[in-house]
Amino acid sequence: MAIKRIHSRSPYYITSSDAPVPSPILPIEYLGADCGDVAVSDGFIGKKIYTLVMTGDTGDININYSGGNIPVKISLAYDGALVTSGYVGLDAYDDQLIAAGVDPLEINTGPTSTKFGALVLPKNSESPLTATITVQSPLLSDNLNLTFTCPDVAPSDAPTCPDRALVFQVCNSNYAKDDNFDVYLNNNYIGFLDLNQNAQVGSIFIATTNTNSNITSGDFACPLSLMDTYTFDPSFVVYGTNVLELRNVQNNGNGNYGEIGIRNYLIDGDDLSSPCVVDNITYSGISGVSFTLSFDYTACCPLDLPDLIS
Numbered sequence: 001m002a003i004k005r006i007h008s009r010s011p012y013y014i015t016s017s018d019a020p021v022p023s024p025i026l027p028i029e030y031l032g033a034d035c036g037d038v039a040v041s042d043g044f045i046g047k048k049i050y051t052l053v054m055t056g057d058t059g060d061i062n063i064n065y066s067g068g069n070i071p072v073k074i075s076l077a078y079d080g081a082l083v084t085s086g087y088v089g090l091d092a093y094d095d096q097l098i099a100a101g102v103d104p105l106e107i108n109t110g111p112t113s114t115k116f117g118a119l120v121l122p123k124n125s126e127s128p129l130t131a132t133i134t135v136q137s138p139l140l141s142d143n144l145n146l147t148f149t150c151p152d153v154a155p156s157d158a159p160t161c162p163d164r165a166l167v168f169q170v171c172n173s174n175y176a177k178d179d180n181f182d183v184y185l186n187n188n189y190i191g192f193l194d195l196n197q198n199a200q201v202g203s204i205f206i207a208t209t210n211t212n213s214n215i216t217s218g219d220f221a222c223p224l225s226l227m228d229t230y231t232f233d234p235s236f237v238v239y240g241t242n243v244l245e246l247r248n249v250q251n252n253g254n255g256n257y258g259e260i261g262i263r264n265y266l267i268d269g270d271d272l273s274s275p276c277v278v279d280n281i282t283y284s285g286i287s288g289v290s291f292t293l294s295f296d297y298t299a300c301c302p303l304d305l306p307d308l309i310s
Contacts, residue, residue: 029044
């Protein structure tokens with residue numbers, strides 16, 4: 001800190017920093033967006049400001065985002081309300097962000113990239129008919145995908161998560177055998193569940209067209225070597241409510257209890273790792289019964305980002 005005279009004729013002095021932290025001055029690009037649009041950007045620095053044009057319908061404005069490692073900040077503003085992600089991405093870039101003038105309190109990076117999630121604001125009245133989405137990148141950004149979902153828009157396609165694969169994982173963690181099941185998603189067969197052993201067996205169901213996909217590290221107790229792996233058409237997954245059925249095909253006489261973990265795994269070639277949480281579903285009942293379960297899918301990783309989901 002230094003003591004400086006206000007001006008040459010003033011008897012008063014003020015203190016000031018000898019090395020003030022500069023605020024980043026970023027170029028700005030203005031863009032339009034409509035309900036259901038998907039915006040993909042790569043290799044930009046500065047601000048992108050999207051004006052989202054909506055109808056008079058009421059409900060939630062939902063902005064899903066995903067991408068690479070280099071941090072960006074995404075904000076959603078509507079009718080005086082604001083929600084922001086902070087700077088999300090890989091924490092290896094934190095020092096560069098701070099050097100560029102970013103407040104450390106705005107940095108929400110992690111050892112694995114946090115550049116995925118959703119911003120949600122309610123639209124409770126017919127107007128205004130526009131919302132503003134601002135993306136700030138003081139560093140040269142890598143891939144970013146934005147999906148703009150307006151109130152009462154229920155697209156048939158699931159949220160866009162191009163760097164992740166949706167997985168259902170069923171693990172017999174208590175070593176107690178259950179029945180065997182054919183597994184259906186939205187009335188589409190996706191694989192078999194053989195739980196007829198007092199062992200940590202189970203199945204993994206991957207929404208991908210890549211039949212070589214495999215999980216290299218998961219977040220459940222059973223050994224990956226004891227898991228049966230199935231792949232299925234990602235188009236079976238829809239936006240909103242999905243129905244998962246366990247149709248009983250063999251009564252093994254020991255009752256049924258289990259948890260289905262619904263995850264989005266990070267894709268690296270054929271390898272899947274670093275899962276984020278979509279939902280967890282528990283089922284239980286007597287031997288010989290089938291189970292019909294459901295979960296909502298409106299964001300890539302909703303349970304991993306509670307502060308950003310309304």
